Amino acid sequence: MTDLNETHDPTLSSWVDSANGAETDFPIQNLPFAAFRMAGSDEYFRGGVAIGDFIVDLAAVASQGIFNGLAQDAVNACAHEDLNEFMAMGKPAWSALRLSLSKALRTGSGDQFTLSSCLVAQADAEFKVPCLIHDYTDFYSSIHHATAVGKQFRPDNPLLPNYQWVPIGYHGRASSIGVSGQQFSRPLGQLKAPDADVPVLGPSRRLDYEVEVGIYIGLGNELGEPVSMVEAEDYVFGLCLFNDWSARDIQAWEYQPLGPFLAKSFASTVSPWIVTTEALAPFRVPFTRPENHPQPLPYLTSDANSAEGSFDVSLSCLLRTAGSDIENPLSRSSFKYSYWTVAQMVAHHTINGCNLQAGDLFGSGTQSGPEPQEAGSLLELTQGGKHPITLANGETRTFVEDGDTVIMRGYCEKPGAKRIGFGEVTSTVLPVRWSPRSGSVH
């Protein structure tokens, strides 16, 4: 786990005024990373750090040469289009750069003049997926989600026997992961109604979002060398917001026996900002297993994990219909409910020798809380489409409609710490590109 240090001091303020408001996601205690360029330009993307309403252009900072040693090496690595090289440098480099940026952005810093020439307004920027994601793994770490979904298929036996033992995960599709603002066409796929004899090809009618936390791997491990629970968090660079779009009807027909495939691979959306695990240090909490649940096997336990293995990241999900400005709240939850911790995901993923690489992404799985209104998907909120929800404009939704934008936000707050935020991840569903007359795709 990461100890608190001077960068977490809640009394720190910045000479960037907008970083000092009570409601900003990006105070000087946060300093999350992204890859950005001026919107609409053909500039190279490069690394940036959020401060208030601005981005610190790390390529510009690198060229100033104002940092020393490891911090300067680290900022040099952030001048590239992808953050992989920086992520692969490991915790000492991540911490050194964080500390140097914290000092340079503080009120009264002697670097204010130099750094202010490296600021870009977030409103003027566009973002990309911040690194090359080599492999993407999706976990299934909310027991509340697993139970609620299981109930729809197996009312008497919702949770499968392996759930309390195995941090269930599966490989996902990396190529179709986009950054916030992603727009994608409603997916086509094979659909088979329960009472139909044969499937048909058609646009998904049960298109759903999943509120997830994304977890970026920094340090990689060698093939054949499992990562222990004690080391696991050294391999984790930071967290983001993640919408793991899912076509429930495609999934229902295709997923036996090898799991979800085309039901997921048409789009998934990450937030631009990666909040580092170091920034999240004040918001660590223990996860307490219910007393009647088995304790995890030894390779999934450590003292630190028991003491403060979880991250208390508040998550909210909202929906905006086409042409409207109204954000309809759908649910709120927290990553603290996750049945499996990030460290357990890393230790489990590598126990067979699987090698992680810098830039790998884990999805946490849908983060539903214990209460029904904390459900992280429409599948749960509408109980499989049986109970539509009503929006502010009187429309109803069982699943996501064309033109809908789904918005997820995240933040951490607690007494005695400065509130930090994740920004948001939005994505919009466009109509299917398909000619039903001809039955053909074009």
Add this chain to the structure above:
Amino acid sequence: MTDLNETHDPTLSSWVDSANGAETDFPIQNLPFAAFRMAGSDEYFRGGVAIGDFIVDLAAVASQGIFNGLAQDAVNACAHEDLNEFMAMGKPAWSALRLSLSKALRTGSGDQFTLSSCLVAQADAEFKVPCLIHDYTDFYSSIHHATAVGKQFRPDNPLLPNYQWVPIGYHGRASSIGVSGQQFSRPLGQLKAPDADVPVLGPSRRLDYEVEVGIYIGLGNELGEPVSMVEAEDYVFGLCLFNDWSARDIQAWEYQPLGPFLAKSFASTVSPWIVTTEALAPFRVPFTRPENHPQPLPYLTSDANSAEGSFDVSLSCLLRTAGSDIENPLSRSSFKYSYWTVAQMVAHHTINGCNLQAGDLFGSGTQSGPEPQEAGSLLELTQGGKHPITLANGETRTFVEDGDTVIMRGYCEKPGAKRIGFGEVTSTVLPVRWSPRSGSVH
């Protein structure tokens, strides 16, 4: 489909003598691609093409500048460490380079003197995975495998209802794919005996190979733009041999409800050589669905697919025990039995808008034939470990033991065409790295 052209002429011979033998895998009609360097050196890897016992060093050829136009552009792209750039150039470039190499390597070619300075003996070379594999998808395309495995779990209902409609596939782990010669430690994982109350951590005791064909994507498609059956093969660069290592006991406990994960991600092995679809043109055959099976949905049909959608690649699998030279034959089969064709895999994978990228790898799924002795895994050959097979030295095997090397070979032959081969893919299982006394990993 690819038409035959002068490069397929079975009467062509090469000034490289070893390319003209009846038994060589690499006559001038083949010309498969790999990434290689001198064994044990710290040279950069670069593209190479096999001819007899030699490799044409494509970086060396590129620097000679002897080809024209697109063929020279193509060979320039092959000078890089990964073949992705060349693969992304598409069929016209692949064909142009093939034709130029065919001409330059023919008996009597005026380029003999120049090209002979670009030859490296295969015996002196080492290989790597020939491209950056962005995403790896494993299909399940042998109905004989699916039925045989299904029978072990559901004797009365072996084949799930979706099998004859959906080319079942799932996302796999790209990072742990290695090239022939891969050695890996027996994976650790959670194991739960059927009669046990709780799982334990231990080395897999049911470690198995899977005889598969690997399919490399060349051309990519844009997110949201499905590839039709008519275009599908334009996106496919070529085929290789692929061993999809599987830990059956880990899989049995973890795979519900989201599919295989750690049971597969510890190692998978590709052959060094990619045989292009153009080289395989003489070996295309129709696949005839049994009469009582439903016809595929229209997005999975085309005239060309019906006429010659399959590849008749003969596959064999052998096992060598530690310290022995004896290759024990395990099974023989052919890719022609695949229930779904490569074109159908591409069309299905993209029907939801999923984007493929140059260098993506598909596994075909275990290629078992209709007869029991044509099974592509020990799970099938030993009926789940119940019927051990006996090796030449008197040892028996239910699953793969430490020190065993599994060897797969592939070739195509038919009257009127020159036989071409895939070379081989070998991989060796090392003992688990684990201390059972401490229960810890080290």
